Amino acid sequence: MDIALIGGIGIAFAMVVFGIVSGGGDFAAFINIPSIVIVIGGSIGAAIAANPKDIGFKIVQIALEALREPKTDYVNLLKTLVSLSEKARREGLLSLEENIEQLDDPFMKKGLQLLVDGTEPEVLKSMLEIEVEVASNEMNLKKGLFEAIGAYAPAFGMIGTLIGLIQMLKSLNDPNSLGPSMAVALITTLYGSIMANAMALPIAEKIAKRVISFEMEKTMILEGILSIQAGENPRILEEKLKSFLPDAVKAQYEAATQEAGA
Numbered sequence: 001m002d003i004a005l006i007g008g009i010g011i012a013f014a015m016v017v018f019g020i021v022s023g024g025g026d027f028a029a030f031i032n033i034p035s036i037v038i039v040i041g042g043s044i045g046a047a048i049a050a051n052p053k054d055i056g057f058k059i060v061q062i063a064l065e066a067l068r069e070p071k072t073d074y075v076n077l078l079k080t081l082v083s084l085s086e087k088a089r090r091e092g093l094l095s096l097e098e099n100i101e102q103l104d105d106p107f108m109k110k111g112l113q114l115l116v117d118g119t120e121p122e123v124l125k126s127m128l129e130i131e132v133e134v135a136s137n138e139m140n141l142k143k144g145l146f147e148a149i150g151a152y153a154p155a156f157g158m159i160g161t162l163i164g165l166i167q168m169l170k171s172l173n174d175p176n177s178l179g180p181s182m183a184v185a186l187i188t189t190l191y192g193s194i195m196a197n198a199m200a201l202p203i204a205e206k207i208a209k210r211v212i213s214f215e216m217e218k219t220m221i222l223e224g225i226l227s228i229q230a231g232e233n234p235r236i237l238e239e240k241l242k243s244f245l246p247d248a249v250k251a252q253y254e255a256a257t258q259e260a261g262a
Contacts, residue, residue, distance in 0.1 A: 002069035005206050012198035035160050035188040039195055042156035047148035055141045062142045066203045070210065072217050075253045078241050081224035084112070085234040093229070107131065107218055111225040121229055125222065132218045136211055143207040150200035157192020161185045220244040 020030055048056035055062070080103075088096055097116045103109050107128070114124045164185025220241055227237040242250055 002067055002206070005067060005069075005202065008202060009198060012202075013194075016194060016198070029183065030187060030190070032184055032187045035164075035184070035191050038160040038163070038188055039153055039156050039191040042159065043149050043152040043192070043195065043200075046152040046156070047145055050148050051141065051145050055145055059145060062145060063203065065142075066146075066206055070213075072213065074217075074220075074245055074249045075256055077217070077220065078238070078245070078253055079256075080108075081221070081228070081241060082234050082238045085224070085228045085232070085237045088228050089231065089234060096228075105221070108221050108225070111221060115225055115229050121226060124229070125226060128218075128222050128225075132215060132222070135218075136215055139207060139211045139214065143204045143211065146200045146204035146207065150196040150204060153195040153200060154189070154192040157189040157195075160188025160192070164188060216244060 017027075020027055044059060048059070050056075084096055084099060087099070094116060096112055100109050100112050100116070103112070110131070111124065111128055114127065119127075162185075164182075164187075168182060168185060223244075224237060224241055227240065232240075242253065245253060
């Protein structure tokens with residue numbers, strides 16, 4: 001589970017609750033079922049309408065995917081690519097075929113299979129780049145779904161507020177009902193802002209960050225495979241791929257390498 005996403009959303013909601021309680025307000029006064037239905041139902045419905053059906057109707061599945069944090073072990077990934085490079089240099093490219101089934105990453109498997117099959121470098125690069133682009137586009141569509149919810153939720157909050165104001169104006173002859181009616185009208189705007197800024201937009205931003213990490217990982221694999229195919233020295237390949245690593249991960253890799261060589 002992505003603790004940062006879950007914890008961050010939890011903190012955001014906790015701050016809203018703190019604001020309500022610290023103001024000495026009655027918490028029950030901030031609960032209005034019709035307002036909840038207008039904001040949640042309206043914004044999700046509009047977001048589904050604005051996106052392809054195979055994305056829009058999977059909103060729950062996509063939300064659950066966002067809660068699961070993908071793990072990429074860059075240290076092991078780099079070690080694997082260097083090891084494959086060393087083996088290819090010693091025994092030839094065809095020797096890598098026996099390693100393909102031992103890999104967990106389908107993208108790396110496909111790349112190595114194309115390499116072993118003798119695919120031209122430009123064709124191999126083009127095929128793998130297209131695969132990365134397609135996967136990234138799908139992730140961006142998922143991000144766009146939550147961006148749409150984040151955009152529509154405040155608007156539906158305003159729609160709910162307008163509905164409440166219209167209902168309030170119908171009872172102007174009863175001054176005692178004006179205050180409570182105005183409070184209910186404003187609650188819908190509150191719900192829209194909370195849904196957008198504490199849920200939908202953070203999820204969209206999280207997916208956007210994962211697209212960047214995904215593309216970096218796959219580009220690293222692609223560069224490694226192309227270097228192996230070109231017969232580059234494993235040490236050169238290692239230095240090239242280390243440039244993809246964040247400083248903390250690079251230090252971790254170097255420490256692990258030194259420990260293994262000791």
